[in-house]
Amino acid sequence: MVNSVALEGDGCDICSQAEAELVEISHKLNCSREQVQGSDQCGDGQWLPWSAPVLLQHYPLYRISDANCSGDDAAPPEERSIPFEERYDVLSGEASQKLLWWLQPRLVLSGHTHSACEVLHAGGVPEISVPSFSWRNRNNPSFIMGSLTSRDYALSKCYLPFEDTVLTTYCGAAGFVLVLVLAHFECLASPFLFGWNLLRMPTPTTR
Known part of the structure; x- marks a missing residue:
């Protein structure tokens, strides 16, 4: 997980610290990779088993816009071609290249754009x-549910009901309950009251 807010590249304290930590992580990942390849350039340290990382961060890596995005939960068509602003909508191109170079991830998960x-x-x-x-x-x-292993990953997207559907259901249920309460206390107008009383009449039996 990377604090993408710390990748402004303006030399602030939190930015410098984050970059130093990323460089250190990159070194460890490279040594783990080289250990698999039989290289001894990193010495005899106890390196972690090699596995390409999954990068999780809030801001997306740099892209011009959402013009090539599609799907039910993508941005509306009229908004997809609006250019993104670096360091506001997405990471800068420089910071994005650094992350890809340092970490060499197998998957990047991001958010922020709401689409x-x-x-x-x-x-x-x-x-x-x-x-x-x-x-x-x-x-x-x-939302996305995922299963990650050291070599593979599987993702599945799950949708919530449309807000319009939920509100309509709530309003319909509330209206139905209100009608039942008013009918119970005989507060409805005469046509409704007549129908309610008709339903409450005992069914005649024949002998």
Whole structure:
């Protein structure tokens, strides 16, 4: 997990610390990779078993826009071609290249834009931008469930009901309950009261 807010590249304390930690992680990953390849350039340290990392961060890696994104939870068509602003909507191109170079991830998971998108970066690294999980940001929220192993991963997207559907269901249920309460206390207008009383009449029996 990377704190993408610390990748502004302006030399701030938190930025410098984050970059130093990423360089150290990159060194460890490279040594683990070289250990598998039989290299002794990293010495005899006890390195972790090699596994390409999965990069999880809030801001997406740099892309021009969502023009190539599609799907039910992608950005609306009229918004997909709006250019993204570096360091505001997405990471800068420089920071994105550094992350890909340092970590060489097998998968990137990001968010922030409130819309889904799948991008293939240089070297064939896939990035999946996860849409918002809140009805406050979109009418059809969704989330992703994943299973990760050291060599593979599997992702599945799950959708929440449309907010319009939920509100309509709540209003319909509330209205139905209100009618039942009013009918019980005989507060409905005469046509409703007549129908309710008719339903409550005992069924005649024949002998």
